[in-house]
Amino acid sequence: xxxxxxxxxxxxRYEQIRHEIQQRLAQGIWQVGEPIPSEHILAEEFAxxxxxxxxxxxxxxxxxxxxxxxxxxxxxxxxxxxxxLCRFFRHRNKNGEIQLPTxxxxxxxxxxxxxxxxxxxxxxxxxxxQIYMERTRTLDGTVLVSEKIWLPENRFAALLNxxxxxxxNLLYPFYLERCACLxxxxxxxxxxxxxxxxxxxxxxxxxxxKICRWAYDLSxxxxxxxxxxxxxxxxxxxxxIA
Amino acid sequence: xxxxxxxxxxxxRYEQIRHEIQQRLAQGIWQVGEPIPSEHILAEEFAxxxxxxxxxxxxxxxxxxxxxxxxxxxxxxxxxxxxxLCRFFRHRNKNGEIQLPTxxxxxxxxxxxxxxxxxxxxxxxxxxxQIYMERTRTLDGTVLVSEKIWLPENRFAALLNxxxxxxxNLLYPFYLERCACLxxxxxxxxxxxxxxxxxxxxxxxxxxxKICRWAYDLSxxxxxxxxxxxxxxxxxxxxxIA
DNA sequence: CAGTGGTCTAGACCACAGC
DNA sequence: CTGTGGTCTAGACCACTGG
Numbered sequence: 393x394x395x396x397x398x399x400x401x402x403x404x405r406y407e408q409i410r411h412e413i414q415q416r417l418a419q420g421i422w423q424v425g426e427p428i429p430s431e432h433i434l435a436e437e438f439a440x441x442x443x444x445x446x447x448x449x450x451x452x453x454x455x456x457x458x459x460x461x462x463x464x465x466x467x468x469x470x471x472x473x474x475x476x477l478c479r480f481f482r483h484r485n486k487n488g489e490i491q492l493p494t495x496x497x498x499x500x501x502x503x504x505x506x507x508x509x510x511x512x513x514x515x516x517x518x519x520x521x522q523i524y525m526e527r528t529r530t531l532d533g534t535v536l537v538s539e540k541i542w543l544p545e546n547r548f549a550a551l552l553n554x555x556x557x558x559x560x561n562l563l564y565p566f567y568l569e570r571c572a573c574l575x576x577x578x579x580x581x582x583x584x585x586x587x588x589x590x591x592x593x594x595x596x597x598x599x600x601x602k603i604c605r606w607a608y609d610l611s612x613x614x615x616x617x618x619x620x621x622x623x624x625x626x627x628x629x630x631x632x633i634a
Numbered sequence: 635x636x637x638x639x640x641x642x643x644x645x646x647r648y649e650q651i652r653h654e655i656q657q658r659l660a661q662g663i664w665q666v667g668e669p670i671p672s673e674h675i676l677a678e679e680f681a682x683x684x685x686x687x688x689x690x691x692x693x694x695x696x697x698x699x700x701x702x703x704x705x706x707x708x709x710x711x712x713x714x715x716x717x718x719l720c721r722f723f724r725h726r727n728k729n730g731e732i733q734l735p736t737x738x739x740x741x742x743x744x745x746x747x748x749x750x751x752x753x754x755x756x757x758x759x760x761x762x763x764q765i766y767m768e769r770t771r772t773l774d775g776t777v778l779v780s781e782k783i784w785l786p787e788n789r790f791a792a793l794l795n796x797x798x799x800x801x802x803n804l805l806y807p808f809y810l811e812r813c814a815c816l817x818x819x820x821x822x823x824x825x826x827x828x829x830x831x832x833x834x835x836x837x838x839x840x841x842x843x844k845i846c847r848w849a850y851d852l853s854x855x856x857x858x859x860x861x862x863x864x865x866x867x868x869x870x871x872x873x874x875i876a
Numbered sequence: 877c878a879g880t881g882g883t884c885t886a887g888a889c890c891a892c893a894g895c
Numbered sequence: 896c897t898g899t900g901g902t903c904t905a906g907a908c909c910a911c912t913g914g
Contacts, residue, residue, distance in 0.1 A: 404883070430899060441885045446900090456876050462900045463892035476875050577876040584826070584866040586841060599828060599841055599866070624826040624841070624866070633718050634698050634819040646902070672880060683904045688881090704881045705911035883909070890902070 409438055409448035417457060417468060417574075418610040424568060427465035428458070457576060473578050474562050477603060480582065481626045483531060493529040493536050497559045498592065500525045502545060502552055513606065513614045514544040521545035523552065527563075528592045538592040539620045547573055547615060564607075573615055579606045582629075590621055599624035651680055651690035659699060659710060659816075660852040666810060669707035670700070699818060715820050716804050719845060720771070722824065723778060723868045735771040735778050739801040740834065742767045744787060744794055755848065755856045756786040763787035765794065769805075770834045780834040781862045789815055789857060806849075815857055821848045824871075832863055841866035 413428070422428045431449065435442040449466060452458040459469045474492065483491060506522030514520070522542050529537040541563075543551070550570045560566055567573045581604045588600035600621050607616035655670070664670045673691065677684040691708060694700040701711045717734065725733060748764030756762070764784050771779040783805075785793070792812045802808055809815045823846045830842035842863050849858035 406883080427899090432899085441887090443886090444884060447883085460900065461893085463894080463898080465893095465899060473875060577874065579872065579874045581873075582869070582871040584841070584843070584869040586867065599826070601826070625828065627824070627826040629824040629871075630821065631823075632819065632821045633715060648902080669880095674880085683906090685905090686903060689902085702881065703912085705879085705913080707880060707912095877914080878912105879914105880912075881910090883907100885905100885907075888902100888904075891900090893897105893899075895896080895898105 405438075405440055406444050406447040406451070409434075409440070409445065410451045412438075413448060413452060414457065414610065420572065422468050424468045424470045424574070427467050430465060455576075470565055470568070471574075471576055472562075473564060473575070473607075476578060476580065477537060477605070477620055478529070480601065480603065480629050481536060481622050482628045483536065491531060492561075493531040495559075495561045495563070496528050496530065497556045498526040498528055500551065500554075500556060506545070507542065510542045510617050511544075513617055515613060516544055516546070523548050526592070535592045535594065536626060537620050537622045538590050539618055542617045544615065547571060567616075573609055575607045575615065576610050577608045579608075580604070584624065585621075588621060593621060593623065595623060601627045647680075647682055648686050648689040648693070651676075651682070651687065652693045654680075655690060655694060656699065656852065662814065664710050666710045666712045666816070669709050672707065697818075712807055712810070713816075713818055714804075715806060715817070715849075718820060718822065719779060719847070719862055722843065722845065722871050723864050724870045725773060725778065733773060734803075735773040737801075737803045737805070738770050738772065739798045740768045740770055742793065742796075742798060748787070749784065752784045752859050753786075755859055757855060758786055758788070765790050768834070777834045777836065778868060779862050779864045780832050781860055784859045786857065789813060809858075815851055817849045817857065818852050819850045821850075822846065826866065827863075830863060835863060835865065837865060843869045 416422055428434075429437070431442050431445045435445045438445065449458060449460070453460055453466075456471050457469060458466050460466045478492060483493060501524055503522040503524050505519045506516070508518040510522065511518050511520050523545050525539075525541040525543075527539040527541060528535045529539070548567070548571050551566075554570065564575045567575060583602050583604075585600045585602050587597040588602075589596050590600070593600075601624050603618075603620040603622075605616075605618040605620065606614050607618070609615045658664055670676075671679070673684050673687045677687045680687065691700060691702070695702055695708075698713050699711060700708050702708045720734060725735060743766050745764040745766050747761045748758070750760040752764065753760050753762050765787050767781075767783040767785075769781040769783060770777045771781070790809070790813050793808075796812065806817045809817060825844050825846075827842045827844050829839040830844075831838050831840075832842070835842075843866050845860075845862040845864075847858075847860040847862065848856050849860070851857045
């Protein structure tokens with residue numbers, strides 16, 4: 393039977409359908425890695441032409457939530473920001489090849505009274521509990537990035553029962569699996585610090601690059617705040633504008 | 635009469651049409667700022683459905699070469715990279731408002747024997763002549779960015795007859811007007827310099843950000859190489875990944 | 877008002893994946 | 896072989912622009 397969608401004036405059909413599909417992704421009705429129903433079936437369900445469905449899906453593909461594979465179907469994508477921080481640094485191993493560093497959680501703890509400014513980002517009470525982590529990214533035995541991570545305790549309490557060694561190389565798939573929290577976009581801000589000291593990076597009053605990151609879930613709420621640091625001398629960022 | 639397009643196997647029609655339109659833009663058949671023919675007329679000319687024309691135009695719009703305005707038409711865009719360098723720095727005037735600095739050509743000269751590495755980028759003989767410029771970007775009387783620019787003399791000789799003061803705030807529209815050279819994309823690489831001295835920036839052995847830029851024309855050839863420098867303490871870059 | 881791009885339809889046929 | 900997404904058609908009607 394056709395799904396009823398509100399035909400209020402000025403609402404574009406493909407926008408409404410995009411919104412409906414996004415809702416289902418947020419609710420986990422269609423799981424990450426699984427295909428969503430075919431365009432033909434969706435067209436029938438929403439009682440629109442297949443072109444309209446394609447337009448709606450196109451928006452979600454360009455937003456990074458879906459992936460189309462010809463002949464197979466349209467799949468729910470696990471957004472991958474694993475390289476997003478790393479793209480700011482020269483990352484070569486001993487052989488000169490580009491390589492992703494390995495992530496390691498150095499410590500994780502519960503903050504009974506979280507940091508007020510960060511609770512404000514999360515939309516929580518100013519002294520709500522938080523989870524705090526320190527994390528490193530290592531390549532060839534050298535720590536390249538040192539990170540401090542804050543999470544709202546009300547959504548991520550499950551992480552407190554996880555052993556440090558059980559965190560994988562990527563945190564966001566872990567968030568999804570253990571806390572049902574899907575990160576769909578991140579904002580990053582880079583600044584320069586003339587003199588940073590950091591135990592993991594093994595630097596003392598040296599120049600560094602600081603990367604602040606705000607991570608958003610499907611509803612647009614901030615669900616993680618992170619500060620990452622790397623040596624300024626490792627900094628290298630390339631971008632193309634068309 | 636319909637334009638003949640080669641229907642060789644595996645060639646998508648909208649790709650061929652995109653290519654044909656891009657050719658006309660490169661040849662200046664349709665001028666910057668002017669509208670191209672309507673979708674209806676193009677569909678007739680290429681003897682395809684209007685949806686196919688829309689797809690071809692969509693590609694060029696997302697590539698930054700065209701702009702659609704509903705009810706008016708589809709226009710040839712002057713790509714604008716004026717803010718691209720500036721997006722890496724905190725740019726506030728005395729009142730705290732974001733503002734674009736003003737560009738000024740400090741010197742321009744002809745290099746009888748150009749720099750070999752740069753001639754290689756241009757695809758010229760290793761000692762071909764080049765044009766060299768030094769340029770500053772100033773806000774509230776303070777130089778924020780200092781630039782060195784190299785151009786192939788064979789394409790930009792006309793610039794040597796221009797008075798320094800007659801260069802506008804933006805160089806690329808000037809390249810188009812005087813040298814019929816349209817810049818359509820740029821690649822930029824940022825790195826950190828622990829100790830730079832620069833007369834314009836008024837710094838001496840201080841930390842700086844270096845931005846190398848390669849600018850491309852419609853044919854994909856590099857037509858400008860530029861090195862820009864700013865104070866590391868001014869550095870601030872924000873990006874969103876979805 | 878006529879002309880533009882924006883949305884939408886109800887199909888057709890093709891290319892590809894996988895059984 | 897069936898089912899998927901990819902391309903393409905030949906229209907329709909709407910929303911917006913400008914004379």
